[in-house]
Amino acid sequence: MKKNHESRATRHEPRILVTNDDGIGAPGLEVLERIARAISSDVWVVAPETEQSGAGHSLTLHVPVRVRKIDAKRYAISGTPTDCVLLALKEIMPKRADLVLSGVNRGSNVGDDVTYSGTIAAAMEGTILNVPSIALSMHYDDPAKIHWKTAEKFAPDLIKKLLAQKWRPNTLININFPNCTPSQVKGIEVCPQGKRKISVLLSERVDPKGRPYYWLGGERDDTPEIVDVDIDFLHKGFVTVTPIGMDLTDYKAMEIVRKTLGS
Numbered sequence: 279m280k281k282n283h284e285s286r287a288t289r290h291e292p293r294i295l296v297t298n299d300d301g302i303g304a305p306g307l308e309v310l311e312r313i314a315r316a317i318s319s320d321v322w323v324v325a326p327e328t329e330q331s332g333a334g335h336s337l338t339l340h341v342p343v344r345v346r347k348i349d350a351k352r353y354a355i356s357g358t359p360t361d362c363v364l365l366a367l368k369e370i371m372p373k374r375a376d377l378v379l380s381g382v383n384r385g386s387n388v389g390d391d392v393t394y395s396g397t398i399a400a401a402m403e404g405t406i407l408n409v410p411s412i413a414l415s416m417h418y419d420d421p422a423k424i425h426w427k428t429a430e431k432f433a434p435d436l437i438k439k440l441l442a443q444k445w446r447p448n449t450l451i452n453i454n455f456p457n458c459t460p461s462q463v464k465g466i467e468v469c470p471q472g473k474r475k476i477s478v479l480l481s482e483r484v485d486p487k488g489r490p491y492y493w494l495g496g497e498r499d500d501t502p503e504i505v506d507v508d509i510d511f512l513h514k515g516f517v518t519v520t521p522i523g524m525d526l527t528d529y530k531a532m533e534i535v536r537k538t539l540g541s
Contacts, residue, residue, distance in 0.1 A: 291318040292376035292441065295404070297362045299330040299383065299396025302354040306382035306416065309426045313414075314379055316434040317441075322375070323352045324366035326359060326396075331385075333358045335399035345370065359400035367407050377441065378404030381414035382429045384421075386454050388508040389472045392522060401450040405524055410445040412437060417457045417512055431460040432517055448524040454508060456515045464515040471520050472507025474500065 294314045298307045302325040314321045327346065338357040345365060346354040353370055355362045359380065367375055380400035387395045397413050404411030414433060418424040432455065440451060452471075456463060481493040502509040508518040 291320050293320045293371070293373065294318050294322065295363065295366050295371065295375040295378045295409075296321060296323045297325050297359055297366070297378065297380050297400045299326065299333060299359045299380075299400065301326050301329045302348070304329075304384065305424075305426065306384050306429075309382045309430055310379055310414065310433075313382075313430060313433045313437070317437060321351065322366065322371055324355060324362045324370055325353075326362060327354045327356050330358050330396045331383075332394050333360075333396040333399065334394050335360055335402050337361060337364070359396040360403045363400050363403040363407070367404070367409065375404075375409050377437075378409050378411040379414065379437070380404075380411065381416075382426070382433075382455075383413075383415035384418070384424065385415060386417035386512060387413060387415040387452065388454050388512055388518065388520075389474045389502065392452065392471060398450075398452060398522070401452070402524065405448060405450045408447075410441070412440065412451045412453060414453045414455070416455045419457055425455070425457060425459055428458065428460050428463060428517075429455045432463065432466070436466070436517070436519070446521070449521050450524070452508075452518075452520045452522050454512050454518045454520075456512050456517065458515055462515060463517060465517070466519060467511040467516040468519045468521075469506060469508050469511050471522065472502045472504065472509040474502065474509060 296310050296314050298304055300306055307325055336358050338361050343361050344356040348354055380397050383397040387397055392398045397415055401411035401413040416424060416429050483491055485491055500509060508520050511518050
């Protein structure tokens with residue numbers, strides 16, 4: 279008698295790790311879970327206990343990292359997004375993941391954001407560990423009106439198409455969704471990372487004991503320095519797709535420095 283089940287290889291279902299930097303209770307994580315389950319039934323969730331926005335590609339090295347099992351295939355980690363991916367792929371998941379999805383972040387991650395973003399960092403860690411990784415973020419203006427359905431509409435098909443191609447080593451994919459309804463999206467643009475016009479916001483305050491302190495962040499200037507980059511297309515209503523390489527070497531500058539140093 280034949281066994282009445284299909285192997286994972288027969289089903290061609292990827293094993294997906296879902297994580298974020300907004301925390302285990304974030305609405306964007308729920309959206310990403312639904313996106314992942316539209317692609318596969320084998321979905322694992324390992325996310326930070328608390329919000330880790332701006333954590334970058336940081337590891338928790340000086341205090342213990344604790345793992346809280348919430349349910350089967352669902353865990354909360356007392357550390358950074360990088361900690362989450364490292365623990366998930368090396369300790370928590372019994373078999374190798376086929377894909378890491380990070381997000382859907384509450385707020386865009388374009389231009390200079392990629393160096394600060396915990397969402398991007400989680401995808402970086404997956405890439406370092408040789409697992410195809412995608413970061414997904416949702417732009418918004420009004421926190422009470424975030425168009426999560428736009429991400430949910432476009433992400434599954436984008437991810438399936440990307441998975442169907444041979445993945446370039448040491449490269450992650452950064453996807454951003456515009457601040458509009460699905461029907462208002464103008465299209466999908468594969469485009470380079472841009473750079474914002476410089477806008478540093480520091481707010482100085484004084485505590486009850488008269489000591490100064492600062493709040494960093496707040497509103498930022500989303501005007502791109504040049505057009506036809508991720509910041510530009512996103513604000514024009516396009517879904518942006520940007521491949522990001524883990525090799526940060528500036529090869530043109532390397533040749534100049536080599537000649538300068540005579541090596």
